[in-house]
Every structure is written in structure tokens, then in C-alpha cells.
């Protein structure tokens with residue numbers, strides 16, 4: 388997993404803490420750790436060597452920026468070089484568009500089609516899907532079930548074997564959509580027939596984007612696929628899936644970046660929400676334990692448009708039951724809590740697992756229980772003793788255990804937030820990010 392790469396890097400950088408001059412031995416040691424981590428992650432050896440050389444030379448020859456310690460100086464260079472390895476950032480527009488999905492069988496194309504539908508839906512766009520996968524039995528069933536769950540129209544015909552016919556019909560029937568996503572068939576290998584079909588579908592649909600789905604487990608080999616599809620239909624974005632299940636993610640990312648096909652998203656799990664925008668800066672910041680503030684802010688803004696909730700209050704001030712509920716609601720809109728937490732600059736703070744385990748159904752129960760509390764109790768849950776607990780439970784048609792669970796949850800979260808505030812207080816994150824991105 389990339390976590391391992393991240394933790395090796397963090398360990399390596401720790402060794403530079405407290406140093407006052409950039410010493411060659413320490414930089415060489417760091418570069419060695421970095422090489423090991425990158426090669427374990429299946430990054431091409433030549434790329435690793437070029438990167439190591441650049442880091443060594445720059446760390447020793449460049450003057451640290453004003454006010455920057457040795458660790459920050461080297462960290463900044465490591466950060467910039469790693470960002471360079473990840474290729475350019477690809478823009479995702481929110482206007483009218485048709486996205487043609489390409490990829491080999493099992494790459495995660497169908498799942499990713501549904502994840503993308505969800506992504507654009509969250510952005511407030513009308514989305515529709517056409518299932519042009521006529522090769523794999525059950526493909527239509529799979530995508531239409533996923534689309535049904537999120538209320539996105541899905542056009543397909545499991546009895547039709549000609550993808551061109553399906554897409555022709557589909558294009559007529561989904562006229563209203565702002566974002567149209569066309570899933571296509573995958574095969575085991577890059578056969579001529581597969582390539583020809585995708586070329587035809589591309590012409591027919593006049594696709595605005597052609598996005599290629601690649602399994603991260605391919606590691607370095609991802610570049611071959613990227614190259615072949617790129618030649619055929621001019622791929623303008625790559626989505627790397629299953630980043631959660633492989634140690635080769637770094638290899639796949641760098642290999643694809645090297646072909647100059649930008650990476651648009653990464654898939655990080657099996658559920659429909661497990662899709663993240665790939666932005667090289669944010670990705671590397673997270674890897675280096677600096678927190679992906681950019682991605683967090685993007686998501687927070689999205690959630691706040693519909694609800695008057697200050698997500699930043701998660702990190703400061705008083706934390707009442709009402710705050711907790713509002714924040715859970717906001718966070719639920721942003722996506723899975725675990726992902727949000729991983730974007731925060733938390734350093735070594737351990738978040739207890741139960742903090743993540745609040746589902747929609749539980750939230751409804753919490754709401755009902757909170758409705759039978761008084762304002763005093765909502766503002767200061769510490770006043771809730773055993774008799775109040777029973778009164779609240781009776782009023783809500785719940786058991787005292789459920790009330791207890793809600794209060795326990797509030798306490799755990801309160802504690803976790805205190806920890807975060809502590810971790811965040813050590814340095815000014817925004818200033819640091821500005822410095823690292825060179826936007827002093």
C-alpha cells in the first residue's frame with residue numbers, strides 16, 4: 388500500500404529534524420529510504436534514479452528558503468520532485484459533457500462508471516449512463532443496479548450484441564443529461580476488435596472525454612495500456628482503480644504520468660463513494676503527512692452550499708451535541724468520514740474506529756433521540772444523568788442503551804477533535820502549504 392511509502396518517507400524525514408546544516412550523509416540516507424520505498428511500490432528504476440539524483444543535488448546545492456529549517460528545505464524538494472513524478476493535474480469541468488469509458492476486463496470500469504455518475508451527481512449535475520458493454524454477461528445488470536441506487540438513469544439492452552446500436556439508441560433516449568457516461572466492454576487483452584469498437588463508439592458519441600480505467604495492481608505495466616489506448620482514441624484522462632488493495636500504486640501512477648496521460652481520479656475501494664479526484668499536489672502532501680487541504684476544502688465547500696455548516700468548526704471551539712449532528716450531516720455529504728479524516732493534517736493522532744461508524748440509519752436514530760432532549764441537554768450533554776437518560780429514551784421510543792451510545796459517541800468524537808486541535812496547533816498548516824507550493 389502507498390501508506391507504506393508515506394510512512395517510510397515520514398521516518399526518513401524525521402532523521403533530519405533538528406539539524407542545522409544540510410549534511411550529505413543524512414540526505415543520502417533519506418534518498419536511500421526513498422528509493423527503497425519507491426521501488427517497493429513498483430516505480431520504474433530509471434525514474435527512481437533520476438529522482439534520487441535530483442533530490443540529492445538540489446538539497447545540497449540550493450540555499451534553503453528564508454526562515455526554512457533543514458527538514459523543511461529537504462521536505463520541500465522531495466515534495467516537488469514527487470509531484471513532478473505524478474504528472475500534470477487534469478481539470479474536470481462541470482459543464483455539458485460525454486465521457487467514454489475505456490479499459491480492459493476487470494479493470495474496474497463498470498464500478499468506476501457508477502462512481503463517476505455519483506461524483507457528478509454530487510456536484511449537482513444531471514447524469515445518465517449508457518451501458519455499451521455487450522461482452523460480459525451481467526454487465527448491464529451490474530451497472531443498472533448501481534445506477535438505481537443513486538437514482539441515475541441507465542440505458543442498456545442485455546439482449547443486443549451490437550454496442551454501436553445500443554449507444555445509438557441510448558444517445559437518443561437520454562437527451563436531458565448534462566453528463567453522459569458511456570461504459571464500454573473490456574476484454575482480457577488489447578485485441579484489435581476491442582480497439583476498433585472503441586474507436587467507432589468514440590466517433591459515434593462525439594465524446595468530449597475518453598477516460599481510461601487501469602488497475603493499480605499493474606504497477607509499471609500500466610504504461611503499456613495507457614500508450615495503446617492513447618494511440619487509438621487519444622485518451623485525455625486516466626483513472627487508476629484499486630489503489631486500496633495494492634502495493635504497486637506508486638508504480639502505476641508514475642508509469643501513467645510518464646506517458647503524459649494525466650490522471651483524473653483514483654479508485655480507493657469498492658463502494659460507490661470510493662473515488663477521489665487526483666491532484667498531484669494533494670496526493671503527495673498526504674503521502675508526506677501534510678494533509679490534503681486542497682481536497683478537503685473542495686469537498687467542504689460542496690457540502691456547505693446546501694447547509695449552513697462550518698466544517699472548519701470541527702477543528703475548533705465548543706462541541707455540543709447539536710454541533711456533532713450538524714457536522715455528521717455535513718461530513719456525510721462530503722463522503723465517507725474515513726476519507727475526510729485521511730485528508731486532514733492529523734500527524735500521529737489516532738482516530739478511534741467507532742468515529743467512522745455512523746451510518747445514515749444511525750443518524751436518523753440519533754436525530755430522534757436528540758429531539759427529545761432539552762436545549763440545556765443539547766448544549767451540555769454532561770448534565771444528562773441516569774433519570775434524564777430514561778426520560779429521553781422513553782420520549783424517543785429508544786432504549787437507554789441507545790442514548791448512552793449516542794453520548795459515548797459524542798465523547799469519543801470530542802476527544803478525537805481535541806487531539807486534532809493539538810496536532811494542528813504545532814505549526815501553521817496554510818503557511819506551510821503555501822511555502823511548499825512555491826506560492827510564498
Ligand SMILES: Nc1nc2c(ncn2[C@@H]2O[C@H](COP(=O)(O)OP(=O)(O)OP(=O)(O)O)[C@@H](O)[C@H]2O)c(=O)[nH]1
Pocket residue numbers: 490491492493494495496497498499520523526572573574628629630631632653654655656657661
Ligand atoms: N478494492 C477495490 N475494488 C475495486 C475498485 N474498483 C473496482 N473494484 C472491484 O473490481 C472488480 C471488477 O470491477 P468491474 O467494475 O466489474 O470491472 P470492469 O472493468 O467493468 O469489468 P468488465 O465489465 O468485465 O470489463 C469488482 O469486484 C469491483 O468491486 C477499487 O477502487 N477498489
